[in-house]
Amino acid sequence: MKRKSLQLKELRTALLRKQQETTDKAKAEKREFTPEEQQELDNQDDEIADLDTQIETAERNEARELRMASLTATSVGQGFHGGDLGESSEQREVNNIQKRFSFSKALREASAGKLEGVEKEVNDMALKEAASLNLDFKSTDRSFSIPSYMMRATTQSVTGDAGAFGGALVPTDIRMVNDFVPKLFLEDLGANLLTGLTGNLSLPINKSFELDWLDENEAVTLKASEFSGPTLKPKRAAAGVMISNQLMLQSSVDVEALIINQFRSAAKRAIERAAINGNGLKQPLGLLNVPGINLSAVTAAKTPEYADILELKGLVRDADSTDISLGFLSDNVLASVLEGVKKDAGSGRFLLEEGKLGGMKHVASSLVPELAGNHPLIYGDWSQMTVGQWGGAQFTVDPFTQAGSGAIVVYVNLYANVIIALPKAFAVNKFLTA
Template sequence: MRKDNNIEVRATKSTPVVSQDSRTVEGYAVVFNSQSEDLGFYETINPAAITEEVLMRSDVFCLFNHDQDKVLARSKNGTGSLQLQLDERGLKYTFTAPNTDLGNELLEYLRRGDIDSSSFAFTVSTDEGSEVWTTGTDGRQYREILKIDELHDVSPVWNPAYSSTSVSQRTLDKLNQLREMQDEKKKELQEETVEKTDEEVQEEVPTQEEVEKKNTDTEDEEDKEVQEETVEKSDEEVVDEDKDKDNDVEGEDKEDKEETRSARTHKHININTMKEQRFSLLRAIRNVAENRQLDNVTAAVCNEGMKEMRAAGLNTVGQIYIPTMETRAAVTVASEGADVVATDLYDIIEPLRAKNVLVQAGAKFYTGLTNSAQIPVMTGSNVNWAGETAAATDGNVLFNNVTLTPKRLTAYVDISKMLLAQDSVGVENAIRQDLINAINSKLESTILGKAGKTANQPAGIFNGKTPTKVTDFEGLVGLEAKVEEANVLGGISYIASPSARASFRNMMKGSKGTAQLAYMDGTLDGTPVFSTSNVEAKTFVVGDFSNLAIGSWGGLDIVVDNYTQAVNGMIRLVVNAYFDAALIRPEAFQFGTFAV
């Protein structure tokens, strides 16, 4: 029945049950996202690891305590006396105990409570990415199985004890290899990278002149070119190129070159290892959702985000903290002896700023604020003429200012558990984009709304305004004139609802015979027009948006909610961010509507 040396056996803490008035037995052979006992490592099985396709191609026996001579039921390619069913918890098995001595024996043990666990045997897929190994902050190894190739049996068993004999030799070999790599890495870090950033390590890579001096008698001109390119290429590419070049080299000269290349490749592996310190939001969410300890990189980034929020005078309420990372500073992972390289994957503020229609129209976006921020307001009363040696005057008017204070903006994003089980850059970026969209939509709708200012949210710029009814191009020109009369210094722009922009498209300018469309190429007679559904239908605002200030404090504070949407197979991410907005000069804006 079992010929594969790579079959692995695991027990679960799920007790099989039997009803008192029937012979039906059921239990969970696999419990997803449940951490195993100590196998020399700790293991969890991802919900995406077992699919209906796997069940349909597997020949699964139900055995008594994994004894291959004690068969209770069988599911061959999805049919038979053994029923297998996948649900949110795991893999459920159901069968009717056979009317045999073995079946009666099993029922008696179950009803007495002597058998209290289930177990299963499986083979992990050999495809790349089928399992992920990580090192916890406790120094222990953690294995997540993402793809199982085949199931072999499910079994009611006496106890859930795990033993190293139930782990395939292939898995133990991988673990030993992983430990050897980590030992080598630690040794390299001690020798070459202690207290150095990734950038400093890269600077220590031998220059062309240094290597040429060391290998004058062994390096030819072609090998020098490889030397210049080594740092930019993966370890695999370097090794492949070396093999190609070795085919053209013979004797002692070949051996000398191989030794030189080996040293150079060894240095490259160390640098590449440093570069692999990357933060994954997807992995962070999974760890929290599955109640697992954060890995070193995630913990370091979250600590940085927490410090950033505290520096801004904010209290943290979530489980994951993403810093803005606008300074592009590296985040140190102390226990790794390496740095997390700051990449655009961290950056939430920049794509948010780029997407926000208010910022596109010219609003001032202030980031990295701490506590309350005062923005000065310049008016004509602050400026006076004076003699060459006369003292300056203040115009008998106090210098005005607008104060921004952090207000918590809360939005949520629902993510499918099946999507969360994936592990790709595309999914990672999709989740980040969903977060950006949720925050931006809430921010725009509030600032472009009618609500008044409260302790918890800024006032909408339409608050207290009665939009002027406009029917033609002359009416629009009149509103623009009022903005210009307020002595605005910046450019004028429109922000309109989609229906208001549609009205712009049908508007004509000029007299009969020379009339032309007023709206062309995204502008209204040369004035930029931006559109968003966050403006009330048929309504628009025109003005100098540099007189609108938007402030941002800290990064993102994320709560992973496993319960609200659990019935729908979803996980809800509740995002907390801190913003405020205010008009610096309200007279720089005019409001209009096409409503009849």
């Protein structure tokens, strides 16, 4: 979709460039404009003034259309969409596209081999973005893609999204930008999420250097402050899910949410599981396998004690690492155990109380793996973990393989990676038992 105002602005820019060329030529030759050049410049001035008027009119009309569209454009749930009067006309148009995009409609049209309307428009934008990133989003009649700006909102929070992350399975209005990649529990700990990446991303770490004590007039020996760090490169994650034709043909909010939730849950699990224990081959290298993290002195299975909590905190502190977002991560089983272990004999306090472990934030997840029957406990500065995502996601619809079962198969591809910038900012005990 190319707005008329943009086309008019391109014409105006072309005229301004012509005027600049004429002016530069006269300056280079150290002369005044020729009569022909002066007449051409005057004519161009008139055209530019006329274009300015047309652009102003076009922008008013487009803004009016967007305001009306915000009242009439609907997603699957026919929800009302209010506009932000402080947004630019470009942002309002993007928001309008997001609101009108229907994931289930895109699935139906891709299954039939033809995208139309806003779904085709979104797909074209995603393919253009993927091509600029050299991602392998191969376009076929039965595929569609969504761009990175529709993968994740920039203002999501647990309490600020009408409960979509707080436990509500079905939101009252579906917007892909809010739903495809949900908030990660790693973000609750302080990990960074970067979306819309282009190329490889280097994470520089400034290695410390020491000051020397010198005599009053002794010369200083210069030292290089070395910057080095890991590089975040995209890895491909993919999955397939079977969806019944009857479900796909529905157009209610509940069904749209159900379909999207199948993919958003898969994306969330893939990213978080790899971030914790990825093997570093096809998967990202997970935190538990990163060389250089601090390891507990405990090397045999044992029940948790307060001393184990203090040990991990001490390891990170002694490593002179940063302390921006310190916190603990464990699985749910160990969390339950920690809630029942007394801190000492007399205080009546327990190791884990009100989400705090050793006075620090604690998060539990079933995605933290058991290691040989033991339950790892991780502590560290989670701002040193970065989750990166390149481009959007591509969906390919197979309406034939499961046709006899009245279903389609949908495959999704996305590109992401996880990296630890400063391994010594983390410590882990891999031998705690339940």
